[in-house]
Every structure is written in C-alpha cells, then in structure tokens.
Amino acid sequence: MRYVCIHGHFYQPPRENPWLGMIERQDTAAPYHDWNERITAECYRPNAAARLINPEGRIAKIINNYSRMSFNVGPTLLAYLEVAASDVYQAILLADRESRERFSGHGSALAQAYGHAILPLATRRDKVTQIRWGIRDFQRRFGRSPEGMWLPETAVDLESLQILAEAGLRFTILAPRQARRIRQTGSDAWQDVSERRIDPTMAYRLDTPSGRSIVIFFRDSLISRAVAFEGVLGSGEEFLHRLFGGFSDDRPHPQLMHIATDGETYGHHQRQGEMALAYALDAIESGEGTRLTNYGEFLERHPPTHLVEIAEHTSWSCEHGVERWRSNCGCNSGMHPGWNQGWRTPLREALDWLRDTLAPLYEAQAVRFLRDPWAARDEYIEVILDRSAENLQRFLAEHAARGLDEGELITALKLLELQRHALLMFTSDGWFFDDLSGIETVQVLRYACRAIELAEGLFGDHSLESGFLERLERARSNIPEQGDGARIYETLVKPAMIDLEGVGAHYATRSLFEPPGEQTKVYAFAVEQQDHRS
Numbered sequence: 001m002r003y004v005c006i007h008g009h010f011y012q013p014p015r016e017n018p019w020l021g022m023i024e025r026q027d028t029a030a031p032y033h034d035w036n037e038r039i040t041a042e043c044y045r046p047n048a049a050a051r052l053i054n055p056e057g058r059i060a061k062i063i064n065n066y067s068r069m070s071f072n073v074g075p076t077l078l079a080y081l082e083v084a085a086s087d088v089y090q091a092i093l094l095a096d097r098e099s100r101e102r103f104s105g106h107g108s109a110l111a112q113a114y115g116h117a118i119l120p121l122a123t124r125r126d127k128v129t130q131i132r133w134g135i136r137d138f139q140r141r142f143g144r145s146p147e148g149m150w151l152p153e154t155a156v157d158l159e160s161l162q163i164l165a166e167a168g169l170r171f172t173i174l175a176p177r178q179a180r181r182i183r184q185t186g187s188d189a190w191q192d193v194s195e196r197r198i199d200p201t202m203a204y205r206l207d208t209p210s211g212r213s214i215v216i217f218f219r220d221s222l223i224s225r226a227v228a229f230e231g232v233l234g235s236g237e238e239f240l241h242r243l244f245g246g247f248s249d250d251r252p253h254p255q256l257m258h259i260a261t262d263g264e265t266y267g268h269h270q271r272q273g274e275m276a277l278a279y280a281l282d283a284i285e286s287g288e289g290t291r292l293t294n295y296g297e298f299l300e301r302h303p304p305t306h307l308v309e310i311a312e313h314t315s316w317s318c319e320h321g322v323e324r325w326r327s328n329c330g331c332n333s334g335m336h337p338g339w340n341q342g343w344r345t346p347l348r349e350a351l352d353w354l355r356d357t358l359a360p361l362y363e364a365q366a367v368r369f370l371r372d373p374w375a376a377r378d379e380y381i382e383v384i385l386d387r388s389a390e391n392l393q394r395f396l397a398e399h400a401a402r403g404l405d406e407g408e409l410i411t412a413l414k415l416l417e418l419q420r421h422a423l424l425m426f427t428s429d430g431w432f433f434d435d436l437s438g439i440e441t442v443q444v445l446r447y448a449c450r451a452i453e454l455a456e457g458l459f460g461d462h463s464l465e466s467g468f469l470e471r472l473e474r475a476r477s478n479i480p481e482q483g484d485g486a487r488i489y490e491t492l493v494k495p496a497m498i499d500l501e502g503v504g505a506h507y508a509t510r511s512l513f514e515p516p517g518e519q520t521k522v523y524a525f526a527v528e529q530q531d532h533r534s
Helices: 035-048 075-084 086-102 124-142 158-166 221-229 236-244 273-286 295-301 344-366 373-379 381-385 389-399 406-424 439-459 464-472 485-496 519-523 526-533
Strands: 002-010 050-053 059-063 070-073 109-112 171-174 179-184 203-207 213-218 255-262 290-292 306-310
Touching: 002 035, 002 273, 002 295, 035 050, 035 075, 035 086, 035 273, 050 273, 059 273, 070 075, 070 086, 075 086, 075 124, 086 109, 086 124, 109 124, 124 158, 124 373, 124 381, 124 406, 158 213, 171 295, 221 236, 221 255, 236 255, 236 273, 273 290, 344 373, 344 406, 344 439, 344 464, 344 485, 373 381, 373 389, 373 406, 381 389, 406 439, 439 464, 439 485, 464 485
Parallel strands: 002 070, 002 255, 002 290, 070 109, 171 213, 203 306
Antiparallel strands: 050 059, 179 306, 203 213
C-alpha cells in the first residue's frame, strides 16, 4: 500500500511590541500593515479556501487545504489569527475536526514548542516550559491532546526527545541528515544511515535513556526542497508527479511518501501555491492505489519495525547543525554577498548571560509568593491563554504560597511576566537572517529590554542593562551606520518602550488582564509600573 502525507509548518514569530501588546506598522510589509497581515492575505486565508480550476478556467471546487494535509501552526501565530483573522482561525480549528473524520480519528494538527526557540541550545528547564506551553496552547485551541509536536527548525537533541516522550507525545518529524544509524527490531546489527541514506518512507522508533520511546518520521528532503525552492508548485500536475516519484517498487513495505516544508511555501513564497496543493490533495484523495493520510493514522496502521539513533544538535535548515543560531557558520539568506554573521555569537552569549542572571533572582523572590516558582512558570500558560479574573484566581489557588494582598499579587505577576519575556527573547528568528539590525533580531532584543526593565523594578538591580550591553556591543552590524549591538539597542529597541507612568490611575479600575488584542491590553501592567516607579 502507498500513502502520501504533506506537512506544512505554519509559523510567524511574535511581533508585538512588548509594552503595547500590539504589532506596530512594519514598512517592509507594505502595502500591508505588518508581515502577519501580509502573509495571512497571501497564504493562511487562501489555504482555508483554495480554488480548484476546471479546464474551462472556472472554479470547480473550494478546498480547505488544512483539512487534508498534516500541519502545525505556531502558538504565536494562532494567537494573532484568533484576534486579527478569526475566520482563518476558525477554519484551521474546523479543519482539524474534519481531519479526524477523514483519517480514522487522528487529527492532522500537530503542536509546536511554544516560542520557537532552538531547543538543543536551551536549558533543560526552558525546554520543559517551551514544550509544556506548546502542548497546553494546543489543547486549549483544538480541544484535544496532540499526538505529535514540531520541533522549531527540527533542531534536536536526545534530551528534547526524552521530554517530548515524557509529555506523552508520540512522534515528531526530522530531516534525513538528522538520522545516524538504524537497526531492525530484534536485531543487534546497526546500519549507518548518515549522509541522508535513511529510507524516509518508514516510521522509526527511538528509545530514550529514561525507557520511554518516541517515533520519528524523516521527511523526503529532495522532494521537499523541490517544492519549496524549485518551482514545482507552478503546476499541480508537476507537484503530483514529483510526489509519486518518491515511491519505489524495490521497497517491499508499505510506503509513506511524505514531505515537510514551511507552510508559507503555499501562497506566500510561491504565489498561488495553495492551488497546486489543493489539486494534489484532491487528486490523491479521489484516485486509486494511493491513500492520503496523516502521521497519526499511518502510525496506527504501520508501527515502526526499526529503531533509530539521531545525530544530535542538528536541524533541517543549517548544514552545520545548530550553528546558524550561535555562530558565523556561513548559512544566510544569500541576499547580501560579503556580509557576515559574526554578530550571532555575542548575541547568543548576551542573551544566555541575561537568562542565567535572571533565573536565580526570579527564584529567590518568587518563592515568597509561589509554592514552586518553576512549576508556576510551567503553568503560567493558563493565565496567558485566559486572563480573566476568575482564571487568575484558579491559578493562584493552585500556585500561591499563601493568601496574597494586592501588592504581592502584582509582584508575583510581574515575576511571571519577566520569565515570559525571558523565554520569548530566544525566538529563533533573531539569529536566522543576515544582520543584527533586522526586524527579527530587534524583536528579540525588545523582549530582553522588557525583561531587564521588569527585573530592575523587581530586584532593584540597575546593573543588568549595563552588563547586557557590555556583551552586546561585541556584536557588529554589517551596515556601518547601525554600529554595534549596544547602539542598535539604544536606537531601535529602547524607542519602542512605552512610559506607563501616569496612566495607571486611569486603568486602575480596569482589569489587569484584558482579552488578547483588546486596546486596553496596551496598559496591562500600567498600575504596577506606576507603583514601582513612584
């Protein structure tokens, strides 16, 4: 039996001003207000209603591509769509429900580690929180537990896989170069499959040191790359032809031909790519001899017959492992010949230093208000998802060390917000592109700035910013007028700060927590800011 599964990784980094809780105008996205709005128009909405055109050039059918493909949508993108494009958001949720009917009870949506941090470069504590937040965000939105999770940039190490397995996740998706060796179940003979020699049409089991297991699917990288970068989506017929070209009569086992690309390939990177995708999905589903499936259904029908060991600290988008997110490895967009990314190392070192400096300060003060400061952080996603007074009280009933007065409550919440920003400042996009002054890198620096501001108010330590900038100034932009990281921080980051002093009185009568996207969310912490500055 032959199966086909097409996976799309749909994701946008968090773009909101950390003080406003809103996305400011991004001129590079013109004529749209910002990149989220532009990519929604070009990709996310078209895929919810993709057109199938008949030979006469008329619309023959409208397809919700999400209901037939495998997909993950990053939590920060889902949060945006819920407010700014609710029709698309609802179409995605509906697609997962429809996919359960189509694929033997297995929903096509996968979870994603919350903030799109490169997990092998994170501390174990941060890995746990990123994974737990990703699972809980998924459960709240899709109304079920996820079977699989997408690892940001498919960056992987054994510890991350073990945490996934311990959290009850059944599978993840990697690239062939991330496999090291395999052996058949019951055999002691390992086979070297490095250098992309693994058969991608099977599922593989990985046993973790804790005794738990997780299944890994290795995408067909050659066809995935052709779809993403070689113009295959210019024709639905060509797309279908390339997919079927992944099968081989020499394989005796049931074959899963599966690809994984950025979901934005279908419409944003490749104009009208959603139409080619719809054509292929419809043709496979209505044809004979090949079954359209998703990973959960295939795994139920064909459990792994082989074990696998991975190549740790690898990813799908860096030939050098995970160096793209910490060194000048040579991986870049290719749009700026002569530029270097030597700024990546000091940026990583500065943020690591800030994280490691803040962690003991947080723990020492939070223990006064919270039974277990790190368990409370793991569960703080519940408050992020529902900022109502009732839900806050439920959170406090479980995590508060004792009854808290109003001032103590504000302090406890500021401590947890400090940790939220300390996690978001590791969003992978901050390192991915070509220059330190890019909007993605400036964004992670804004989260660092907000964390520093909160920390100074909480701990009275005004040396944090100078210590951070001392390390950041070692990072130099390729654009001479931008200077170094410290200058970019002063010219592009700090101007985004909102001075909340003086507005607290007006908002004192408003709930501290407003639903996401509401205008008053701008001043979510106005009262406490006035409190600690006075």
